[in-house]
Amino acid sequence: MAGLARGSARALLAALLASTLLALLVSPTRGRGGRDHGDWDESSLLPPLPPREDAARVARFVTHVSDWGALATISTLEAVRGRPFADVLSLSDGPPGAGSGVPYFYLSPLQLSVSNLQENPYATLTMTLAQTNFCKKHGFDPQSPLCAHIILSGTVTKVNETEMDIAKHSLFIRHPEMKTWPSSHNWFFAKLNITNIWVLDYFGGPKIVTPEEYYNVTVQ
Numbered sequence: 393m394a395g396l397a398r399g400s401a402r403a404l405l406a407a408l409l410a411s412t413l414l415a416l417l418v419s420p421t422r423g424r425g426g427r428d429h430g431d432w433d434e435s436s437l438l439p440p441l442p443p444r445e446d447a448a449r450v451a452r453f454v455t456h457v458s459d460w461g462a463l464a465t466i467s468t469l470e471a472v473r474g475r476p477f478a479d480v481l482s483l484s485d486g487p488p489g490a491g492s493g494v495p496y497f498y499l500s501p502l503q504l505s506v507s508n509l510q511e512n513p514y515a516t517l518t519m520t521l522a523q524t525n526f527c528k529k530h531g532f533d534p535q536s537p538l539c540a541h542i543i544l545s546g547t548v549t550k551v552n553e554t555e556m557d558i559a560k561h562s563l564f565i566r567h568p569e570m571k572t573w574p575s576s577h578n579w580f581f582a583k584l585n586i587t588n589i590w591v592l593d594y595f596g597g598p599k600i601v602t603p604e605e606y607y608n609v610t611v612q
Contacts, residue, residue, distance in 0.1 A: 456491035465508035
């Protein structure tokens with residue numbers, strides 16, 4: 393009888409441990425930026441995507457909800473000199489709900505992309521809704537045009553003194569960890585001066601948006 397009781401207790405304990413382990417495995421991990429990276433918190437759901445016919449508004453929307461993007465530069469590394477070189481960078485166009493459309497970066501001369509930009513400031517930035525829960529929710533593959541993404545081309549430059557506070561506030565409010573990054577890395581604020589914009593949010597090829605159309609949009 394005692395053996396039966398011990399066996400039942402072990403079985404119950406095993407069941408409890410299994411359920412706990414399963415919960416840990418399926419629970420989403422949380423990012424340390426301004427928002428959760430990947431899945432958005434239920435209390436701060438992603439606003440609805442603007443009408444796809446309004447390409448300029450879609451571009452501003454994607455920029456504003458993006459916490460990071462892939463920046464392509466021209467490599468200065470001897471092994472791949474002159475070839476495209478892409479890296480993932482954190483970014484922000486402003487505090488949540490108050491985006492300016494300007495992608496700001498917090499960069500260090502120690503980064504390979506910065507070395508490239510010092511020789512050639514031209515760069516192309518890609519941002520995608522695949523970093524939010526939008527594409528997962530609708531079952532869109534990250535490469536599908538329905539998983540809206542945008543491509544911005546231009547030059548990356550340091551922000552001037554008058555714009556530094558804006559860039560700092562825009563980045564630190566959404567990436568608070570940046571405040572603790574070592575000062576020995578000589579971090580500085582920079583931005584992408586946009587000259588060309590392509591929007592991929594539906595079938596039929598990219599939509600071209602001018603910088604004027606992009607910046608004239610009022611984003612809710």
